[in-house]
Amino acid sequence: MLRSNHPARRPVGRGSPLPLVGVLVGSFPPGAPRDRGTVLRGRGQGVDEVTGVQDDARERRxxxxxxxxxVALLLTxxxxxxxxxxxxxxxxxxxVRTDSRVTLELVxxxxxxxxxxxxxxxxxxxGxxxxxxxxxxxxxxxxxxxxVDAWLAAGAVRADDVAEVRLDRVRQRMDPGSLTWSDVERTVVVEVPLAGPTPEGAA
Incomplete structure (x- = not known):
């Protein structure tokens, strides 16, 4: 009986590792049997990977x-x-401390x-x-x-002794030696008369 010196070729079938190689690399070598389920699984995996990349890009945007x-809202x-x-x-x-300031003073x-x-x-x-x-x-x-009535009461000033309350805008300057403020200019902003009955009593 004659024996061949060439090793017997293994028939390609379902037990062949070639379909697994095709799934891993995304293609099959020429002549390898293609299983429909294997091909579909390979294509589905590629679609899932593409979808995942698109979702990640959307989340980053x-x-x-x-x-x-x-950041724009905070800066605005x-x-x-x-x-x-x-x-x-x-x-x-x-x-910011400077040698001049403008304040409002109730008088x-x-x-x-x-x-x-x-x-x-x-x-x-x-206060x-x-x-x-x-x-x-x-x-x-x-x-x-x-x-005015609320501020007079808080400042311990009797409203019965006041004819009117005046709001002054005062410009002051600091003496560099004594570090005390002195009035430079005083402007009347508004005057509130208190003589006579209150608005409730007048009604």
Whole structure:
């Protein structure tokens, strides 16, 4: 019996590793049997990979848009100097110190013309409302009377002894030697008369 010196060729079939190689590389070598299920699985895997890449790119674009939008909003609020909680203009708690300043001062004027500055105490709630002095100019007469009465009471000034309350805009300058402020110019912004009945009594 004659024996061939060449090794017997293994028939290619389902047990052949060639279909697995085709799945891994995405194609089949020439002559390799193609199983329909294997081909479909290979194509499906490619589609899933492409879809995953597209989803990642979409998420990155969305994240960049949110980040850039938030930064732009914070910068806009800071530049425009708006205080819209929870957004803030990042104002410093200290003011720039120079040798001149302009302040608003509430002055009680008696019937004889004498004046008394209305000092709001810092240990009371109304002591933190001096920034509302500027509202007197635009407020109605009734609202002006309400504000003035509250400030006089907080400053321990008897309203019966006051003929009118005056809001002055005062320009001051600091003495470099004594570090004390002195008035340079005083302008009357608004006058609120207190003589006569209150708006409720007049009604």
């Amino acid at each position: 969305r994240a960049r848009a949110v980040t850039y939008g938030a 609020v800071a530049l425009v100097q708006l205080e819209l909680w929870p957004l803030t203009a990042y104002r410093l708690f200290s003011n 009680a004027v008696a019937a004889d013309g004498s004046t008394t500055p209305v000092r709001l105490p810092s240990d009371q709630v109304l 933190t409302t001096a920034h509302q002095y500027r509202d007197l100019e635009r407020a109605s007469e009734e609202r002006r009377r309400e504000l």
